[in-house]
Structures are given as structure tokens and as C-alpha cells.
Amino acid sequence: MLKLDLSKVSPFLPQDYVTSRQAKLEKAASMLSSHSGPGGEFTGWVDLPRDYDKEEFARIKAAARKIQQQSQVLVVIGIGGSYLGARAVIELLASPNYNLKKKDTPDIYFAGNGLSTDSLLELIALIGDRDFSVNVISKSGTTTEPAVAFRIFKAMLEEKYGKEGARGRIYATTDARRGALKGLADAEGYEEFVVPDAVGGRYSVLTAVGLLPIAAAGIDIDALMGGARLAMEELSAGGPENPAWQYAAARHGLYQAGKKVELLACYEPPFRFFAEWWKQLYGESEGKEGKGLFPASVEFTADLHSMGQYIQEGERLMFETVVKFAPKGQFIIPNDPDNVDGLNFLSGKPLSFVAEQAMRGTILAHVDGGVPNVLIELPAIGEASVGYLIYFFEYVCGLSGHLLEVNPFDQPGVEAYKKNMFALLGKPGYEDLKAQLEMRL
Ligand code: PA5
Numbered sequence: 001m002l003k004l005d006l007s008k009v010s011p012f013l014p015q016d017y018v019t020s021r022q023a024k025l026e027k028a029a030s031m032l033s034s035h036s037g038p039g040g041e042f043t044g045w046v047d048l049p050r051d052y053d054k055e056e057f058a059r060i061k062a063a064a065r066k067i068q069q070q071s072q073v074l075v076v077i078g079i080g081g082s083y084l085g086a087r088a089v090i091e092l093l094a095s096p097n098y099n100l101k102k103k104d105t106p107d108i109y110f111a112g113n114g115l116s117t118d119s120l121l122e123l124i125a126l127i128g129d130r131d132f133s134v135n136v137i138s139k140s141g142t143t144t145e146p147a148v149a150f151r152i153f154k155a156m157l158e159e160k161y162g163k164e165g166a167r168g169r170i171y172a173t174t175d176a177r178r179g180a181l182k183g184l185a186d187a188e189g190y191e192e193f194v195v196p197d198a199v200g201g202r203y204s205v206l207t208a209v210g211l212l213p214i215a216a217a218g219i220d221i222d223a224l225m226g227g228a229r230l231a232m233e234e235l236s237a238g239g240p241e242n243p244a245w246q247y248a249a250a251r252h253g254l255y256q257a258g259k260k261v262e263l264l265a266c267y268e269p270p271f272r273f274f275a276e277w278w279k280q281l282y283g284e285s286e287g288k289e290g291k292g293l294f295p296a297s298v299e300f301t302a303d304l305h306s307m308g309q310y311i312q313e314g315e316r317l318m319f320e321t322v323v324k325f326a327p328k329g330q331f332i333i334p335n336d337p338d339n340v341d342g343l344n345f346l347s348g349k350p351l352s353f354v355a356e357q358a359m360r361g362t363i364l365a366h367v368d369g370g371v372p373n374v375l376i377e378l379p380a381i382g383e384a385s386v387g388y389l390i391y392f393f394e395y396v397c398g399l400s401g402h403l404l405e406v407n408p409f410d411q412p413g414v415e416a417y418k419k420n421m422f423a424l425l426g427k428p429g430y431e432d433l434k435a436q437l438e439m440r441l
Helices: 019-033 054-070 086-093 117-127 144-167 180-188 210-216 223-237 245-254 269-286 307-314 351-368 383-403 414-425 431-440
Strands: 003-005 073-077 107-111 132-138 170-174 189-196 261-266 294-299 318-325 371-376
Touching: 003 245, 019 383, 054 132, 054 189, 054 210, 054 223, 073 117, 073 144, 073 210, 073 269, 086 107, 086 210, 086 294, 107 117, 117 144, 117 170, 117 180, 132 144, 132 210, 144 170, 144 180, 144 307, 144 414, 170 180, 170 210, 189 210, 210 223, 223 383, 245 351, 245 371, 245 383, 261 269, 269 294, 307 383, 318 351, 351 371, 371 383, 414 431
Parallel strands: 073 107, 073 132, 132 170, 170 189, 261 294, 261 318, 318 371
Antiparallel strands: 003 371
16 A cells, blocks of 8 residues: 655665664564553554444444534534544545535534634634534543633534533543543533543544544545554564564664654645644654654645755755655646647646656755655555555654654643643642742743
8 A cells, every 4th residue: 555665765874774773673563562661551543443442433423424414514622632633634535625615514613723712703703603513522621722612612502502402412522531521521411432541642533533523524434444454454564674664764764864854745735734643743752852853844846936945955954755645636738739838848748747757856856955755655545545644654653752762652741831821821729830930921
């Protein structure tokens, strides 16, 4: 399913960059499969494509059908790992223009992923008087942004449909036992879905966290899981020929050789939010203890006309990972008898041929400019290829974190701003910190 081309990385690394890391990769792979080592308790995602909860999966599909029948709009409330995966998959598989399309599935809007008053007011106006449902997602059940948004949309639903009617339109995805959202969902009798204990937020797209909104958008979640399962089976084999091992070794080698930024590039605009998901996955997993590649992303060819200058000639601190999907359709460039634009040398050629040459030319130019290039090739964008890619990136991320000798499954740094925000907001229990912070402002 996935072809990895590292030929444009090799000139930048010693020949043995995979085999010299073989022992470490073996250990990393064994920690992942045996759920041991740093953060081992959060490696439930490793077997998820095979061992997912089948009963809950059926409930997800039933809930998605109910949402499709009841509502013209689904508001998905969540942030970070409780947001990016669903949006990434919906935009990649159903288009960033999904809401504009004529369809028999609901428009999907994302809320609770920030604190912008203007965005909230705009969203309320966009929903207008249409029927809507809400999927509130929070593993901890205590994150401020989604909690505030849920309070607002819950009140809107109750005003529009009454308490009982609202109950039938709210779906809560949260921890099986703990947290304010769990308590609220139990008390109110909402339909509940679980974020498994052993799966951290940024690895949760293939749980109810991602699957319910994705299914509500009409995407085939069986096929998505099927693609992920294939990746799980193929990548668990390990060994220096394994593309996950090779990619993890290349990333680690390049990092040690001074390349501190990994730029994820794709020539498909619907990939933009997938790159946002990828940035969280890698940024939160590797960026700790003063270490880690900085994950960034670009959209080609558009960004070749902006960031292209820096990539070609700026600080030599980056390498690129290009994701290339086979085209789904074909468009032939027409002939113009007058050839006023001088483009007849392209007449009769598919647009994808032009894109292919742009990619090939760019890779060579960037390599000449000192930017190593990893190329990941996949079949056309579809449930199976996207499911495969999700698992591939997750697995490489786990391996990479262990190569870097950090815990790839915690995120202690995310807490720092939360403590300050709670203190400044006057949350009970934070009085001393509030006084200290106020003095510094
Ligand atoms: O990866 C993470 O753990 C974070 O990005 C969380 O997903 C994010 O903070 C949201 O947390 P929660 O699902 O508990 O509301």
C-alpha cells in the first residue's frame, strides 16, 4: 500500500543509518508491541485496528445514522487530540468544501477548539434555525475550551428542543470512568462513547473520538479501519526492510545530523488538516526534554511561491517528507489553436503529469539546496489509504520517540499554560499562583 523512497535522503546520511540503529529499533518495536517502556500504558493504539470494541463500533455507526436522520448540522466540540483527527480525515476524504456540497449527510462544524468570541458567534449564525446535534469530546472531561463551548451549545439545544429533546441529540465521548463530562453525561443520560484509557488524545482518531464525526460525514469507517489494520499487520514484522523502521531511522539520523525541522509537504489541498493532525502527533510526542524535531507543514505547489524561497535558500535546518497520492480522476489540458499563452506544449497532457513534474523538479531542487527529501507514495486518497497512513505515522512516531529516548506518550508541557490560565481566571485552589502571576503582568 505504501512505498517509501529514501534515495534523496541517503546522500545526507552514512550508508548504515538504518542498520546502525537496528538494536534500538528492535527494542523500540518490542516496547510498542509489549506495551512496555516509557509510556507503555498509553500504547493501546498499537493493536486498535484489530482489537477495537466491536460493540461500540456498531453503536457509532447507529449513532451516525441517527444524526444524519435528525440533523442538518453536527457540532463537534473538542480540542487537540479530541479534534484534529476527525477534521483531518473528514477534510481529506470528504473535502475541505464538504459543508458546501449537496449531500444527504449533515454539515459538520468544529467548536471548542479555541476561545474566539467572533468564531463562536459566526458558528451560531451559520447554524441558524437548522436542526443540529452535538458530539462533545474530551478524554479528561475537564478541558476549558470544549467545556465552555459545550455549556453554550447544550443550553442552545435545551432551549430549542427542551431537556428531553436535547438529550437525544447529545453524544458524549469521554473517559469510561472519570471526569466532569463523564459525570454530566451519566447524570443527563446522554449516549456515551469511550476514549480508552490506553489511548492518548493524539493517537485516538481511530476510536470513537474520530470515528463518530467521520461516520456522520458518510465516510466508510470499516474501510478506514481496514487500511489501518493492514498497516498494523505489515509494520509489525519489523526489520531493516520495514518502511516504518527506515523512516524512523532516517528522521533520527537527520535530526542528529543537525536537521531540526521536518516539513511535511503534500500536493493535495485537502491534506492541510491531516498535516495539522500530524503536527500534533509528532510535536507532542517528541518535543520534550529540550529535544525533538519541530514539525511544520507546507502545501505545494501553493507554498512553493512563498515558503519555497526559504526552503531553497534559508537556514539549512530542515528536511522534507513529501506525501504523494495517486490521482483519483483525470483532467486533460485543452489545446488552444492561438496558443497565446504559449502553453500548447502541455496540450493533451493530464494535469497530474504537470503536477508530477513539479514534484520531481522540486525534490531535486530542494535536495540540491541541502534539503533531504523523504517520499511517501500511496494509492489514491480513499478510506483504506488514509487508514494506512494514519497508522504508519502513529507507528513511526512511537518508534521515533523511543529512538530519541523520550516518553512519546505523555505531554507534560501542555499543562503549564492551563495552570496559569486557571489561576488568572480565579479558579478555586489557584489563589497563590494568581497573586504571583498578577505581580508579573
Ligand atoms: O494530546 C493531548 O493529550 C491533548 O492535545 C489533548 O487531546 C487535548 O488537550 C484535549 O484534551 P481532552 O480530550 O482531555 O479534552
